[in-house]
Amino acid sequence: MLPTPGMGHLIPLIGFAKDLVHSHDLAITLIVLTIGPPTNAQKDLLHALPGTIKPILVPPVSYQPEMNAFFAITRSMSSIRHLFKSLVDSNRPRALVVDLLSTDVLDVAMEFNIPSYVYFPSSALSLALMFDLPTLDETVSCEFKDLPELMKLPGSVPVHAKGMILNSFKDLEPGTIEALQLEEPDKPAVYAIGPRLQTGSSGGIDESECGKCGASGLEMSEQRFLWVVRPPNEISAMGSYYDSQNNKEPLSFLPQGFLDRTEEKGLVVPSWAPQMEILGHGSTGGFLTRCGWNSVLESIANGVPMIAWPLYAEQRMNAVLLTQGINVALRPTVNQKGVVEREEIARVTKCLMKGDQGLIIREEMSKYKDAAAKAVSKSGSSTKALSQLVVKWKEDNNI
Numbered sequence: 001m002l003p004t005p006g007m008g009h010l011i012p013l014i015g016f017a018k019d020l021v022h023s024h025d026l027a028i029t030l031i032v033l034t035i036g037p038p039t040n041a042q043k044d045l046l047h048a049l050p051g052t053i054k055p056i057l058v059p060p061v062s063y064q065p066e067m068n069a070f071f072a073i074t075r076s077m078s079s080i081r082h083l084f085k086s087l088v089d090s091n092r093p094r095a096l097v098v099d100l101l102s103t104d105v106l107d108v109a110m111e112f113n114i115p116s117y118v119y120f121p122s123s124a125l126s127l128a129l130m131f132d133l134p135t136l137d138e139t140v141s142c143e144f145k146d147l148p149e150l151m152k153l154p155g156s157v158p159v160h161a162k163g164m165i166l167n168s169f170k171d172l173e174p175g176t177i178e179a180l181q182l183e184e185p186d187k188p189a190v191y192a193i194g195p196r197l198q199t200g201s202s203g204g205i206d207e208s209e210c211g212k213c214g215a216s217g218l219e220m221s222e223q224r225f226l227w228v229v230r231p232p233n234e235i236s237a238m239g240s241y242y243d244s245q246n247n248k249e250p251l252s253f254l255p256q257g258f259l260d261r262t263e264e265k266g267l268v269v270p271s272w273a274p275q276m277e278i279l280g281h282g283s284t285g286g287f288l289t290r291c292g293w294n295s296v297l298e299s300i301a302n303g304v305p306m307i308a309w310p311l312y313a314e315q316r317m318n319a320v321l322l323t324q325g326i327n328v329a330l331r332p333t334v335n336q337k338g339v340v341e342r343e344e345i346a347r348v349t350k351c352l353m354k355g356d357q358g359l360i361i362r363e364e365m366s367k368y369k370d371a372a373a374k375a376v377s378k379s380g381s382s383t384k385a386l387s388q389l390v391v392k393w394k395e396d397n398n399i
Helices: 007-024 040-046 071-092 105-111 123-138 174-181 209-219 274-281 293-301 317-325 342-354 357-373 382-395
Strands: 026-034 052-055 097-098 116-120 161-164 187-190 225-230 264-269 285-289 306-310
Touching: 007 026, 007 040, 007 052, 007 116, 007 209, 007 293, 007 382, 026 071, 052 071, 052 357, 071 105, 105 116, 123 161, 123 174, 123 317, 123 342, 161 174, 187 382, 209 225, 209 342, 264 274, 274 293, 285 293, 285 317, 293 317, 293 357, 306 317, 306 342, 342 357
Parallel strands: 026 052, 097 116, 116 161, 161 187, 225 264, 285 306
Antiparallel strands: none
């Protein structure tokens, strides 16, 4: 397995590896890419792996401003190719699993005749869009947001992999998954195996993104809260994702006097907190999230309704799914400048925790919590899909 650099990619693939080891008695080699030296959190995560999952660290790529995963993977390609040759010579891998941003490595896998699969850590809706982007690029001349009608996403463009491993489940996105699984020439098989969750994920919002409006809105809502605050990155929104060595003091960016005024109702935690444990606690009544898919699945699995506040990448699509598709979240409205004002944060927080709409959302979320548990049960759809995938590996390679 080869995840993209970053804890947000490493954690779900480790969770998937553990599931394979536990349920199907497989041995996993985990190839770890890092931007800069491995963080203490990464070291702890790798150190805690069972013996059947062997981590191999590729020489790190030095962190630079505006660093991104594609650049890091390109810089690491020579080391990856050398590592693949070593693995093939010693104990031929049965399959390679990469995540979405590491697909350049598929070409290397083809050189060594290793069957490859893409672990897709987001929604089926996002996968359908990505499959259809080449067609949309040819047929749409304007911005997608300016289209007069909604786009239809059948999901039929080939990918140079034998299969897509999707961290979602049929009851969550039934129509989209059904469309993705229709058999077509040169189309990879899609295995919906979610929700796959991994204890140890972190929760937090960069204060430069959330701003003083977030703090003021929470204060105005008069609701009890736990807020995990990360230090800002002045260069880019994605900077805080990769620059995990940021030593700035997160709490210094809060409004003056905020901690004192809210000490009876709120707890502010700098940088990191065990998100799964918090969402699983009976006192947690709502979750303000940027709508990363890992966080979405953790919230659904624990039955916690959400406030969807997306920022970048596929988060906006996830927010639409949550609010308009399955009705398990509220989304704050932005003003004409694209900013969510403190009054709006207070409004949606009160609505989720105390309002009639919040009660409706809570009831819907309870249904999806049960559906998520059913999907990964012994006879669930996701458990069956995972077994089919492993059988495919064994048949192809005569394990």
